[in-house]
Amino acid sequence: MLTLVKLLQSLVKALHSEGTPGQLAAGIALGAILGLTPLVSLHNAVIFALIVMLNVSFAGALLGWAVFIPVGFLLDPLFDHIGHQLLMHTPALTPLWTAMYNMPVVPLTNFNNTVTLGSLVTALVLFVPFFFLFRWAVARYRATIGERVKQSKWYRAVTASKLYNVYRLFKPE
């Protein structure tokens, strides 16, 4: 229940943050990478650092992460298949994998795991479409029902919570 409330909170905050639709969409797209790929991987540390360091919506990233976690679980068989095809059944790529496998640091990304590679490749491929899709969706939302929601009582209740102060640290400038 608490998770659901937090998800709702981050959704509301993200949609009504001061960031532009582009910042929000970039945050959601980066968060989608976190959600689609297995979390404990080195590449996700890089994604997390990008979310923190780049001027994108942190709440959007949280939203993207939260929304795409179940999607990741659901699509794991597909990721496994894609990873298997890339790692085992694409001879042209074998020299690349072999070089990466015997390279410092790179193996720590678990790129040689079928699910990790399949999900990362999928997430990276979808990153740009996601960005444009979410930018359009946020702009449409703000132009249509966003202002009415902002005036509602429950929106003010959500934004008044203590978590909102923490969130403000990472809101887009």
Add this chain to the structure above:
Amino acid sequence: MSARIFRWRAIGPLLVFLLISGVLWWLLADRIARRSAEKIGTAIVGAKVEIQSLHIDLANGDVTIRGLTVASPHEALKNLFQADELVADIDVLPLLEKKVVIDRLAANGLRFGTPRETDGRVPTDPRASVSGRVLNEARDWAQQFQVPALQLATGKIDVGTLDPRKLSAIPAAEALSARADSSRKAWQTGLDSLHLGATVDSATATLARLKTARATDLAALNEARRAIEQLKQARNRVTTLERGVNGGLTALRAGVAGLDSAKQRDYAFARGLLKLPTLDAPEIGLALFAPSAVAQFQRALYWTQLAKAHMPPGLQPRADDGPPRRRRSGSTVRFPRERALPGFLLRTAELSFLLDPTARQPKRYAGRLTGLTSDPAVYGRPTLFEASAPAVTAGAMLDHVHATARDTAGATIQGVKLSPMHLPSLPMTLDPGQGTTQLGFALRGDTIRARWAIRSSHVQWSRDSAVQASSGADLLWRTLSGITDLQVDAGVTGTLSQPRLVVRSNLDDAIAARLRTMLGEEAAVAERKLRAEVDRQVDPAIAPVRARVTTLQTDVTKRLADQRARLDQAQKDLEARVRELTRIRLP
């Protein structure tokens, strides 16, 4: 206003986050590494791996493990081994490539086969884990061996049912009876067709006429001569008939003798119904010690096959199960490359171990393991293990460098306490006590050659009180309980798909001899019973036939003799009267 790309004020919190991560790593790294090592070790071995403490000292490249316990995947309450302390000197830089290279490992206080309080085996899915699959394959392999059951515990001989339809004497008697009847009829017809009564009557009438005839009555004399000739012809016919009867009687007597032979065959058939247990020594060796021997070979096969699964030959990319996690594990693919570091390499391990750790003064030995690696083709040398001491010789070589893996292992341990063995089929347990055990195992591709032997001169026997006592078991107990020496040799040759098992022991001949004695008496009693049963079923059929043939013989012989006598008498009387009439009388 255009948005800036970087959020500089987030650097502070990010650094704090990194700092917290570092502190957490410093605090939890040992625990995380210990749990990971336990998890990975359990997955590799197929049984619980427990570690009391693990400490990583990255600055010095040391990892220290204390209180390592590896459970046996084959025995519920036994450990494969325990180690007091393992100190590994690791290369730090390969860790950046996610490769573990241990330059030197010192293992102290290794103890093998120690007892444990809980079942250390882990339920493994043959489809999901390598160890589960290999365990299943080794189990299937062991189940190929057909171990004969030794029915000694009760010493009973099973007697099958005697089916009268399968006895040969009864139909033979019926056939002989029919032949006797037909012979009787034939001979009767033969006698009737001789018309001896008319011939004799005619001769008698001729004789009566001759008594009143004169010497000059030539007609009477000629009639007498014709009658004599008819009598002679009749006697010839009787002789011919007699010859045929004699032949027929001889055949009937042979038939009666044949009934005796048929009865002997029935005795033999009945003896075949005695289901005697095997008395061959090799079969007894198999029945007694095959389960123990096969268990040893099964374990050796499990470890070599497990080694082959985790140390496969060749440089081709290969997929293993991915790490266990909430998300799908997937497969983790390794890409070994020549002149690169293997994923795992233990260059040298110095092993200090105790044998017979429960003894008052356990003996301490030293061993050495070199070149244990996950990528033998990359490392380019086989894995070697050796341990030697006055009473211990052990060595192993896992050569997976080339396409065809060659695994050999051998160990001889003297003066070690051997595990008690419950002998299948026998209601007793054998405790070899201290003795010598040898195991040799070679697997080259699919070809297996293995040998297991134990020697002991302090064997102790104990009876299984749960099994019901029997005379056979008593006899065997008296035989075996006096034996203090034990020599068992078992071997497997052939291919993994078609192995051949041979087991011999010094108990085989003793048990076989005792069985022969024991079963000889029992078999004689059973055979007597079966003979009586054969007699009961066959004699009522044979006796009347035998009597009928005897009666027929007596009857037909007597009748022929009577007829011959009548003919002879008639001829004699006629010839005498003719002589009397034709004698020349001088005045």
